[in-house]
Each structure stands twice: as C-alpha cells, then as structure tokens.
Amino acid sequence: MSSSSSSTNGQRFKYTTTTSNNEMAVLENIYKRIIGQHHDKVMIKDTGTSHGRGLFTKVSVAAGSTIITEQPFVSHPSFDQASTNSVCSHCLTNLPTPITNATTTGNNKHQHVHCPNCRQNYCSVNCKNTAETQYHLACCTSIDTVRKYCQAEKRRFPLLAAKIVARILLGYHFNKTMEHWENLQVLSFAKKDPPMEWKDDYLAFQRAMLTKESNKKKFNYEWFVRVMQILYINTVGIQVGATTPTAATPDSGIGLYYLASFINHSCEPNCFLAFPNDHTLNLVALKPLKQGDELTISYGDPNKDYVERQSHLFDNYGFSCQCPKCLLDLPSKRPKKPLAADK
Ligand SMILES: [Zn+2]
Ligand SMILES: [Zn+2]
Ligand SMILES: [Zn+2]
Structure with missing residues (x-):
C-alpha cells in the first residue's frame, strides 16, 4: 500500500x-x-x-x-488452512474434503493433484503447473523448512520472502529477465528499523533457500530487510469467498499484489x-x-x-x-x- x-x-x-x-x-x-x-x-x-x-x-x-482483477505475485495459505490441506496451496481455493468427494461420486472434476516430492495439494493440474513454473521448482523441498520455522515462530512474511526468491530465480532461469526484482523495487516500503527477530528470520530463510554462495550475496540481509519492509505494508489478507466488505470468513492466506x-x-x-x-x-x-x-x-x-x-x-x-x-x-x-x- x-x-x-x-x-x-x-x-x-x-x-x-x-x-x-x-x-x-x-x-x-x-x-x-x-x-x-x-x-x-x-x-x-x-x-x-x-x-x-x-x-x-x-x-x-x-x-x-x-x-x-489481479493475480498475486506471491501468496500463501494461512497455517490453519495449510496444515489441514483444506485449500489449494497455489490459488487458495477451498479443496473439497474426501467426504465431499465421496458424496459426489461421478463428478471428479475437483480431484486433488499433489507434488510427488513435497505432497503439496493443488486443486488442478493447471495450478500445479503454474506453481511449478512460477516458484515451486526452486523451492519444492526447501520451503518446508521455512514453513516449519514460520509456523513455530508465528511469522508469515519469511514464507512469502522464500517464494519471492524462488520466483526471481525461476524468472531469470526461464526468461532471462529480472522483471520481478525491478517491480519489487518500485513498491512502497515501511521505513521501519528491522526488529531483532528479522535476523533470526533471515538465518532460517538463508539456511533453507540459499545454498549457492552467489545467491547468498545477491539475497543478503539488506535485501531481506527491504523485502520484509515491502511485505510489512503491502501484504493483503485473502478471504476466499468474501464478496462483501464485511464478510467474516476466516483468512485463507496472505498475498502480495503489485498493482493493488x-x-x-x-x-x-x-x-x-x-x-x-x-x-x-x-x-x-x-x-x-x-x-x-x-x-x-x-x-x-x-x-x-x-x-x-x-x-x-x-x-x-x-x-x-x-x-x-x-x-x-x-x-x-x-x-x-x-x-x-x-x-
Ligand atoms: Zn481515516
Ligand atoms: Zn488451485
Ligand atoms: Zn513439491
């Protein structure tokens, strides 16, 4: 914002x-x-x-x-939703429970698809493919460590930061552009002194996400602080199904949207x-x-x-x-x- x-x-x-x-x-x-x-x-x-x-x-x-309408640059399900696997890990749409599936036999349109390595659930092949090419290929197994850290510490932004790094890396890998890096830099950021816990957040993030020395230099603590400052004021709470301003549905997750x-x-x-x-x-x-x-x-x-x-x-x-x-x-x-x- x-x-x-x-x-x-x-x-x-x-x-x-x-x-x-x-x-x-x-x-x-x-x-x-x-x-x-x-x-x-x-x-x-x-x-x-x-x-x-x-x-x-x-x-x-x-x-x-x-x-x-806008698709997020990155989004992530809330811990509640993620731990119960009740939403698509990419688009956060509600996934039908197995019971719902059983009662709608014959209508298997909503069969879940999952990543064979990390078991992330997706609502469709399309979501799985989009997730893979946008960020998942660069964080399939590593992001789970960040997720566990975030869940234990009740911190959400390091998870988005992990997806941001993955998107930047894959954007460069597939398209040879740094567009996402440039887009991020024009967003407003909180002029907030980094609180102590951001150091721990960074260490957890670095250990899991940055194995290459060159990436440790590129995505250093200074970079991380700026991303956290951007997330701090621009992250939006996502309530899937909320179609009125006062709808009190539980949080499905959070996301960062460039235009919004x-x-x-x-x-x-x-x-x-x-x-x-x-x-x-x-x-x-x-x-x-x-x-x-x-x-x-x-x-x-x-x-x-x-x-x-x-x-x-x-x-x-x-x-x-x-x-x-x-x-x-x-x-x-x-x-x-x-x-x-x-x-
Ligand atoms: Zn006012
Ligand atoms: Zn989906
Ligand atoms: Zn995976």
Whole structure:
C-alpha cells in the first residue's frame, strides 16, 4: 500500500521532483508492466498529497462493479488452512474434503493433484503447473523448512520472502529477465528499523533457500530487510469467498499484489477487495466513480472508532490517517456531544 507519510518509494527510484528524466522513463515502464492489461482502466500517479502515489480510475465505474482483477505475485495459505490441506496451496481455493468427494461420486472434476516430492495439494493440474513454473521448482523441498520455522515462530512474511526468491530465480532461469526484482523495487516500503527477530528470520530463510554462495550475496540481509519492509505494508489478507466488505470468513492466506499495492487507504473507502473464488484479487467499487477519481480501500475496519482506527493503521502500516472521516472525528475537533449520539 502506498498511503504512508512514513513510507517512500523503492530505494533505486526516488519518486521525487528531482528524479531525472531517465529514471522517470524507467519508472513509467515498470508501472506500465505492472498495470498490464488494465492500462485503459487505471493509472498510477502522484496524489499531490502526503499519500504519495495512488491508483486512479481512467473510466467511470458503476457501484458494485469490478474495476480490475489481479493475480498475486506471491501468496500463501494461512497455517490453519495449510496444515489441514483444506485449500489449494497455489490459488487458495477451498479443496473439497474426501467426504465431499465421496458424496459426489461421478463428478471428479475437483480431484486433488499433489507434488510427488513435497505432497503439496493443488486443486488442478493447471495450478500445479503454474506453481511449478512460477516458484515451486526452486523451492519444492526447501520451503518446508521455512514453513516449519514460520509456523513455530508465528511469522508469515519469511514464507512469502522464500517464494519471492524462488520466483526471481525461476524468472531469470526461464526468461532471462529480472522483471520481478525491478517491480519489487518500485513498491512502497515501511521505513521501519528491522526488529531483532528479522535476523533470526533471515538465518532460517538463508539456511533453507540459499545454498549457492552467489545467491547468498545477491539475497543478503539488506535485501531481506527491504523485502520484509515491502511485505510489512503491502501484504493483503485473502478471504476466499468474501464478496462483501464485511464478510467474516476466516483468512485463507496472505498475498502480495503489485498493482493493488498502489491503492491508498481511506476510512471512507470507495472500493473494497473481494476474493470470490481463489487468490485472484477483485477491486470492487462501493459507489459510483467518475473518471479521474482516486481508488481507495480501507486497510482495517472502517467502522471502528477513531482511536482504534488510528492505532491499527499506525501499528500495521506506520501512518496516521488524515482522511475526511478522521479529520471530522479528530477528538480535539469533535464537538462534545452525548455518547449515545456517537455511532
Ligand atoms: Zn488451485
Ligand atoms: Zn513439491
Ligand atoms: Zn481515516
């Protein structure tokens, strides 16, 4: 997410007025790649406020319609889901239980497929193949060590970092490009001093994922810290089956989405994220939008009171919200009125 007074753009591309024309052109090219098929629907641009960059609609949109859909760069099932094998380890769609299978004999469309080496379950051959070519071939057996560490320590981001390394390595192996590496560097990151536990996280990650000396140099602790800072503010909770903003389905997992990372926060958002079937993110309009409007979502529960909203945003994303609702709710500005009148 890029709504943060205390976060800035990637280290290599400082998005400031002093950015050179050449750097701007490189940056624009990366944005173009990230926007991809949605170039006629949305654009990334400076908000002209302390929010930095944001995502804007290029078309008018009816309330309830999906503006864009996006596949994650990386996603991972929650530990609960992963340990019970109840979701596809790639797309996080719910897998039918064996009992469901038994009652639908004759309809074997949803037979699980699994990796013969690590027994990861997939909903389809397609998911298995996609997982393999995107990251799985580079982390099939090694990622299990990271998973065990993460599960024991209740840490989730090192797992995403492991998949990120695997995607970068396979992207280079198959396509001879470092596109993912470049894309990552334009995302906002938390300007947060690395907490002590990131050192342990890195050691666990390094031991499992980086056996080659050259990779240890490339993906060093400094690299890991930047990735963690990116994940810290851009990771999205995925609730498969949630099609309304308040749907209280359990977390299916987490994911990092390039384009959605540019959507700023508001406590009065005009959009929300839905995941109707799997980890495919749908950005859905909550109200009618006109061409040029900035698209916003709420990073937390917008119905919580001012203090709860602010502390959630500060603790999790490192900024204090100054959206119209917060300015109105600001305790010092709020006219004294009986509690019952408060929502
Ligand atoms: Zn799947
Ligand atoms: Zn495997
Ligand atoms: Zn706010």
